[in-house]
Amino acid sequence: MANxxxxxxxxxxxxxRKLRERAGLTQSAASRVAxxxxxxYGRIEDGRQTKVTDLGLNALANAYEATDEERRLLLDLAREIREATASGSGWWRAYxxxxxxxFDHYLALEEAANWxxxxxxxxxxxxxQTRDYRRALTWATNPDQSPEEVDRTLDLAARRQNFLGQSDFHFEALLTxxxxxxxxxSPAVMADQxxxxxxxxDVPGIDIRIVPNAETRPIGLMSRSFVLFSFPPLHASKLQEPPVAFEEGFTGNLFVERPDEVSKYSREAERIRHVALSASxxxxxxLRISKELQ
Known part of the structure; x- marks a missing residue:
């Protein structure tokens, strides 16, 4: 999978951000330097797509009194950004x-993750999700969409599923x-799903485990649904990106990046694994549910 x-x-x-805070400068001051x-500048520190030049980075390195090693790291990361952009990442832009x-931010994290x-x-x-299952959800949440718009949504969902089965991507589904x-x-849609x-x-790299209705410990129910993204080291710098947690809300989505908060999601996922059935x-x-639906 391409990062x-x-x-x-x-x-x-x-x-x-680390260098700026060490230098005691505000983001406004840094934006004037760059x-x-x-x-x-705020988007740059947030890791969002914004043009970053070597000239601006050198100016910031000077203002932050960065060491030679710190300056090289900034320029190496900028080069890696340019190379990745030139290679055509961001397949979802076609949709x-x-x-x-x-949701483009979610897709970018999903593309970059290895777990x-x-x-x-x-x-x-x-x-x-199957196409018919996704169609039923889409019609329920967006009843005014045209059939053409729904089909575009379904095409996007199908394109995301190309990640599954890739040797460098692991997907763990924990479900009630x-x-x-x-x-x-319909029952037929659910049977297919x-x-x-x-x-x-049975696909390598995919784990599906179910928490049965008979389970009396309500672990995971209070935390609601969430997604945890883990990432491989960067190719050039070998820096390890910290994990990110995501919660989808009715009125807005939540991306959690603070380590102490992300660790709570990691611990909750581990607790859920303890009450979930084995893969077998x-x-x-x-299989029993599938037979009931037929």
Whole structure:
């Protein structure tokens, strides 16, 4: 899987923030040094897509009294960003008309990750959804969309699923049994969806485990659904990007990056694994549900 420019952008932003805070400068002061707007500089430190020049980075390194090694790291990260951008990362831009506001950031993290853990209490994760299951969800949440707009959304979802089965990508789905018993679309749609899960449970790099309805410990239910992204080291600098947690909300999405907060999601995922069925027992449960739906 290509890391794209997301990871080096995040690493560059983190390095710049560390140097700026050490120098005791504000973002406004830094933006004047780099000759960019305060908004643009803020986006740089946030790891968002913004043009970064070597001239501006050298000026910032001077202002931050960076060491030669720190300066080289900034310039190496900028070069890695340019190389990744030139290689054509960001496949989702072709589906800009089908992406809701802010979801491009999620897709960038998903593309960059080498391990994704998805805890779901209500719906099947997008990477494992069938087209008909996704269609039923889309019509329910966006009843005014035209058939053409819905098809674009479904095409985007299908394109995301190309990650599955790649040797450098691991997907862990932790699901409540309820996600398999909700009647999304129709019993036939659900039967196909459960079959999809069964088929993918044998694919290398994909783990699907179910928390059964009979489980009396409500671990995971209070935390709601969430996604954890973990990333490989950067190619050039070998910096290790810290993980990111994501929660999808009805009125807005939440990206969590503070280490102490992300660690809470990691601990919750570990607790959920303890109450989830084994992979084999999960497959047996899915098979029973599949037979019930036929």
């Amino acid at each position: 794209g420019s997301t990871l080096p952008r995040r690493a560059l932003g983190r390095q710049l 000759e960019v707007s305060p908004q643009s 800009a008309d089908a992406i809701v506001s802010g 994704v853990t998805n805890w779901q209490t209500t719906v099947v994760p997008g990477l494992l 049994e309820a996600t398999l018993r909700y009647n999304v679309g 459960v079959k999809r899960l069964l088929d993918h449970s 027992a999960s497959s047996d449960l899915m």
